[in-house]
Each structure stands twice: as C-alpha cells, then as structure tokens.
Amino acid sequence: MDIPWWRDAVVYEIYVRSFADSSGDGVGDLAGVRERLPYLRDLGVDAVWLTPFYTSPMADGGYDVADHRDVDPLFGTLSDFEALVAAAHDHGLRVIVDIVPNHSSSAHPWFQAALRGEGRERYLFRDRTNNWKSTFGGSAWTRVEDGSYYLHLFAPEQPDFNWRNPEVHGEFLDILRFWLDRGVDGFRIDVAMGLYKAEGLPDIGDQSFKAVSPVWGQPEVHDVYRDWRRVLDGYPGERMAVGEVWTDSLEDLALYVRPDELHQSFNFAWLQAPWSAAAFRKVIDDTLSSVPFATWVLSNHDVVRHRTRYAADDPAAGPARAKAAVLTMLALPGSAYLYQGEELGLPEVTDLPDAARQDPIFYQSNGELPGRDGCRVPIPWTVDPPSHGFSPGAVPPWLPQPAAFAELSVEKQEGDAGSTLEFYRRALACRRDLVRSIPYTLEWLKSPEGVLFFTRGPLICALNCGDRPVRLPEHDEVLLASGPLRGDLLPPDTAAWLRRAS
Template sequence: MNTAAPGQPISMEIPWWRDAVVYEIYVRSFADASGDGVGDLEGARRRLPYLAELGVDAIWLTPFYPSPMADGGYDVADYRDVDPLFGTLADFDALVADAHALGLRVLVDVVPNHSSSAHPWFQAALRGEGRDRYIFGDGGDAPPNNWQSTFSGPAWTRLPDGQWYLHLFDSSQPDFNWRNPEVHAEFLDVLRFWLDRGVDGFRIDVAMGLYKAEGLPDLPPDDQSFKAASPIWGRPEVHEVYRQWRKLLDSYPGERIAVGEVWTDSAEDLALYTRPDELHQSFNFAWLEAPWSATAFRKVIDETLATGEAHTWVLSNHDVVRHVTRYGEGLPHSTTGLARARAALLTMLALPGSAYLYQGEELGLPEVTDIPAEARQDPIFIRSQGSLPGRDGCRVPLPWSGTVAPYGFSPEGVTPWLPQPADWVALTAERQASDPGSTLAFYRQALRTRRALRGSLPDRVDWVESPADALVLRRGSLTCAVNCGTEAVPLPPHERVLLGSAPVDGHLLPPDTAVWLHTP
C-alpha cells in the first residue's frame, strides 16, 4: 500500500491500489490557469497540494486529448497528445512529476469503445478506406438493427452512400470494431505511450462494451439492460483484451493498474473483470445506486465482499447526479442530503478496498439543477431535445475562493464554461478551510483517520446486531455504525469515538449519521 505522507516518496511494498483513495479530476471543471473559462492541466497541477492535504493517494484525470468536445473529451480525435484547450504534453509531464513528488499516483482515462468522428481513422472510413476498423452495416432505409443510443435516439447513422455506422453514444462517437486486430494493436501502443510518460494506470471508459455480438441481432423490445447475455454489453471476448493489457501493465515497474467502468447487472459478472490476469479493479456502481437504506447498504456490501478481492466503492462521478442531491430526494440544497452524504462517506471509508471520490464532493457540492438550456452542453440534453437534463449539473466548475463567480476557478472577470450558482459562496474551499465544522474539514479528518488505521485492519467485515434501520459493522478494532432511520439509536459498545459525520453526544446515534468507534 502507499502509506507515503505528502512530500514523501511513494512506497512500493505491497499493491498501493488495494486500499487507495482516488480523486477524480474532471479536467474541464477543476481549475482554469489559462483564463479561458475552461479547466486545464496547469490548473490541476497548481491545485495538487490541496489534494495532498486532503489526504488522497491518487488522481484520475478525465480525457484531455485532442477532441471536438462533442462529449466533453470522451470523443477522442488523437489518443497520443493533449488538446490545446488543456495545455501541452509538457504540461502533462509537469503535472505527473509534481504529483509523484507529493506522493500522488496518476491515472488517465482511456476510451477504447469509440473514437471521435474527427479521428483520422474515421475520416478515412468516410472516404471508404478502412471501414472495418469501425462497425458498419447495411440496412437499406432502416438501421441494421433496433439498438438505441444510451444518449437517446437510434444507435445508427446513415452515410450518403447508404451504409450505416454504429454509435452507442453520440453520432460523433463511432464504435470501434474490436474484431479487427488493428484496433488491438493501436490501443496497446496507446497504453505504452502513456506508460512511458510515467502514468500509474488507466481508467477504462465503457470497459464492458468493446465487443458486440456477431450478426448484430436485435434486442428484445424495451430491453437495453447490461445483462450478461446482451448482444451489446459484456461479451465474453472482451476479457481477452484485458488479459493482453494486464500483461503489458505487469511488464512495467511500480504497480501500474487498470480500473474498468463496468456496468453489469450482478456482482458475479463484475468479478469476472477482476480475475488475477485481467483488470485490477472495476467500479462498484451498485454502491452508488443504492438508496439511503440500511437494508440496501448491507445487501450491496455482502454481495460485493462475496466476490473477488479487488473491491471499490464510489458515491459520485461525472456521469451521475451528485449524491448530496440524490440523498436529499432531488432537492439541490437539502440539509438532509448533506448529512446523509457525510454519513455515507464515513461508511464507505470503513469498508475494505479502495474508495473513489469525485471532485467537489469534499465541499458538499449539490447538483446544479437550474442551468439555462442555452448553456447546457451535454449531448444527452441535445439529442433528447431537452427532455433529459443530461450531466452538466454535476460538472459545474469548482468554487475555490472569493464571493462571486468564478470563485477562483478562473481569473476574476472570466466566465466559466458552465455557470456557477450565486449561492456557492459559502461552499468555496477557501471558506471551508477555516471552518472546523465544514464538509472539507470532515473529509480531511476522515481521510487522515483512515490512513492511520489502514494496514492494521482485516479485510473481513463482521456484522453486529443493530436496530432495523441501522447498520453496524466491525473490522478488527474499528466499528462503524450508520443510522438510516428517523429516530436515534443506541451506540454499540465501544471504548471511544474516533469520528462522527455529525456530533455524537452520550450513547445515542442520531438519524442520518455515521460514527467510527474504537473497540478493543
């Protein structure tokens, strides 16, 4: 594990990623150093000391590659460079060097399911050259099958010559044909390019989606799920790709890793991706999707711990409504939502495995629900003609300092690429840093306490008898109790309180609160 304090060399003793805390940087919305209203690599580099002080072990950078930005950079036109919007390769190298000096690992996003339609390969395909690098089909006046885009509408677009191409996302994101060996070779080379520049690993976008069933059969009506038998998702051939990638990663020193964005319908399917010769980790979205419920939490924990060893836990990311708002029943400024979010964080950090944080959650940021239609940029909103809000609400640039927008995200007077709420003045990192009761102070204390405990706790979780709406688990000397009910419940036996998501007085645990207890 990496037990290095900020400023200390990274430890290589045992796999660092087993219990790491990884912080997702959505680059466009983290920090703007160039003054154009868009976050960039230099902005992220300047904020690395903040992340080291927060107490994370690694950062994950969302795509910063050359792109038309039709889908926020997940439409990649060149996998081996930096978009001028975000800086240069020299800026990237400087970020990696500074991160490593602070004891932080660096993961970068790789997008292997699809490219941008501006990618040279697809531009060649439009000219009729090398179309077998992508998935094309003949359907006459109708698409080759009934597949739908996850961004709304048909998953096929017709070219003037009559052929159709597949895009499971936006029409500007054509899907690669992974049955073509050229695609395999291309991505192995892309991985080498970034590994040689010192990255510590990769987050793999749509990791379960590379292969499609031969013959491209129709889906049953209204069935767009992630079932293992789906012709679209989770095809068995994908596992050989990750076996090849694992061999490459293992050939580099320093425990380079791969974590997959894998949406599945069961923990058993998820575990297939993290067999010893495949990915190191895959995201546990069942934890993110669980409602505020002791019963739901225990079910996810039990199912997760029963499969494999590469456990991950995540509450928010750049694709979902922020969990402060989810737990607050959709209300953007719910005190209940914030209380539950803090309690969920403490519960998550008590579990064996690694935790992934999304930028701004340490500030208690809610979803921004009132973005004007003309300011929205998510292709989900655009393709659905506004019937779906899309993901812009969780991607609003961070508030760092000051009393008016852009709150230190950009230089004063610059308008960020998405508008920031006027009432975020109380949520800036600057304001919270001086408040011992703030969410930022709570995150720092929680991560500091977790770092002090890790390595001394077993991976096993033991359940302690608890009231119906509460959950009590033990890992060695650490007991974590969370109250999901509406009434206070008795605290389990303990020697002392280590940390609470809210003040805990006497022997009762208030509603919507979690606590860590030391139990001999």
C-alpha cells in the same frame, strides 16, 4: 505479502474541464490541476484520476477522442501533462488517466478515412441497421453519403470501433505503452464492458446494462484485458487498471477482476443503492463475496451528486446523509473513489439554463433529459464572483456556478472545523492511520432496524439510516462522527467510527 498501493487507495476524480483554469479561458486545464496538487495532498488522497484531456472536438466532453497520443490545446500540451505527472509524484500522488477504447471521435483520422471508403473494417459499418438505440437517445445508427450506416452506442460523433479487427487491438496496446512510458500509474477504462458486440448484431428488446446482452459484456472482451494486464505487468511500480463496468450482476463484474485481467472494477451497485441500511448491507455482502478487491464510489461525472440523490425524500437531509455515507464507505475494505467537489458538499446544480447546457444527452433527448452538466459545474475555490476562483480575474466559467457556491468554496470552509471540507480531511487522515493495521475483512454486529454496525478489527462503524436515535455499540473511544452525537446515542442520518480496545 506486499499489499499493492491501489488495494486501499483513495482516488480523487478530476473532471479536468471543471477543476481549475490557469489559462483564463473559462475552462479547466492541466496546468490548473498542477497548481492545485498541494490542496489534494493536504486533503489526504492517494491518487488522482484525470478525465480525458486528449485531442477532441469535445462533442462529449472529451470522451470523443481524435488523437489518443496528444493533449487537446484546450487543456494544454504534452509538456504540461508530463510536468503534472512529475509534480504529482513529488507530492506522493499517483496519476490514473482515462482511456476510451469503445469508440473514437468522428474526427479521428481512421474514421475520416472510413468515410472515404478506406479502412472501414476498423469501425462497424452496415448496409442495414438493427433496432439498437444510442445510450444518449435516438438511433445508434447514422447514415453516410454512400447510403451505408455506422454504429455509435453514444453520440453520432462517437463511432464504435470494431474490436474483431486485430488492428484495433494493436493500436490500443501501443496507446497504453505511450502513456505508461510517460509515467502514468494506471488507467480508468471507459465503457469497459462495451468493445465487442455479438456477431450479426441481432435486434434486442432491452438494451439496459445487463450481463447477458448482444450489446454489452461479450466474452471476447476478457481476452483484451488479459493482453492489457501483460502490458501493465511489464512496467515497474505496480501499474493498474480499473474498469467502468455497468452490469446487473456482481458475478459478471467479478469476471473483469480475475488475477490475469483488471485490478479493479467500479462497483456501481453501491452508488445506485437508496438511503437504506438493508440496501447498503446487501451491496456490501454481495460485493465482498464476489470480488477479491472491492471499490466503492458515491458520485462521478456521469451521475447526480449523492448529496442531492439522498435528499429526494427529505430535501433537508442531503448534507447529513452525504457525510454519513462517505464515512461508512471509507470504513469498508477496499479502495474509495471520490469525485471532485464532494469534499465541499456540492449539490447537483439543477437549474442550469438550457442555453448553457453542453451534454449531448440533453440535445439528443430534445431537452427531455437534463443530462450530466449539473454535476460538472466548476469547483468554487474562493467566495469571489464571477467564477469563485476557478478562473483568473473576471473570466466566467464554461458552466455558470450558482451564487450559493460562495458559501461552499474552499476559502470559506478551510479552517472551519464544522465544514464538510475539514470533515473529509479528518476522515481521510484517520483512515490512512488505520487502513494497513486493520483486517481486510468485515464482521456484522447485531443492530436495530434501519441501522448498520460492523467491525474491522478494533474499528467499529455505525450508520443510522432510521428516523430515531439509537444507542452506539460498546466501545472505548469515538474516533470520528459525521455529525454531533448525543452522548451514547447515534442520531438519524449520522455515522460514527468507534474504537474498542479488544
């Protein structure tokens, strides 16, 4: 059986605003991404995922889309996008783009028409509201001039589509084809469990991401993805889709990756697990028993970077735990999603000045929540201020970088065998050599408390989440370790890949 490219792929998420600025306006752009493709090729990833670059007022970093078939001038032109796709393919990289089907921008022509009373059935207008809240804080309803209200599960500038209207279905099938015709290899589906809301929009007590909820995960959403799958399967080259599905049930998650629906769905249980061998093992067991094709992710543009998360109980442990976690993740069956900058060991930036923050979460919570800007600070390419090579010349970046980013820059780490960057390069190269020759299964070995040992054929992965060194399992060769080993001992907060001959 031919193995599809995405089953074992390492996908690198690019938050376009913060990756590389070629135009000199302090904001990352598509041309900047294209210029840095050799870096990604040499890193050893298989594909890139681009966050939204579509026409947008940028109320939510581009996830408020005003035109799904064009590029916002902030990021370049449609020609820039086509050149990026062609260059990526020349470098052996696939391209996945974000698609945002739950809502549009309030500047979208459809919504502007709805405000004039035209085509309101494309959105969710009501004369009376329910008690639903915005995920970003405050009410999920905004009143318009005629006294009616529209639903927005996120910012007021992001009105929710009415997916019970066939016109919305047809529009998004056409949007998929528009980008597939331009060579994209797949889609990351934003808020994939959203789209439909329960008939009648009943009040709710708990609006968190649950499998059973009038807000999320309605059964009708699966027919949407069956239609999308037929479109994807109609194109050559194994085009794919991965869903952003937040749910409290792996059984619910598995429904999205049935053979006639999405190819993958993000596994946020892995991201949400604490630094604990028992917690990691439970997520691994539950995932591999629930979904046919697993995905693993530690950080993305919506969460605190994992180096910082893992340092909550021990500030000094963050870097070591982050490297150990990614080495463990890369040993698991399935595909791995990396977030830009994690290969540099970037921490969350927690001291951004209020005046610099742009995330609507910060503003809709009246500053009570910091929002997501701390994981979106632009990448440091060089040691040079003011932008560490992110922008040309003396242009400051759209979010300020801490001075400590100089020591974490690509320039500083490249060629340093002890750096996080070179560790990622070695790990990804080793994984690529192994991944198609080891079984897509996992077996647990007996291990001490606080420690995980598992095998995939000749590969053994060992992770020590405990507080004392442990003896490594029997092996013939050490392939790679996230930190120095002490003879046959695996120190705390360290992982290793071992090979055994039989």
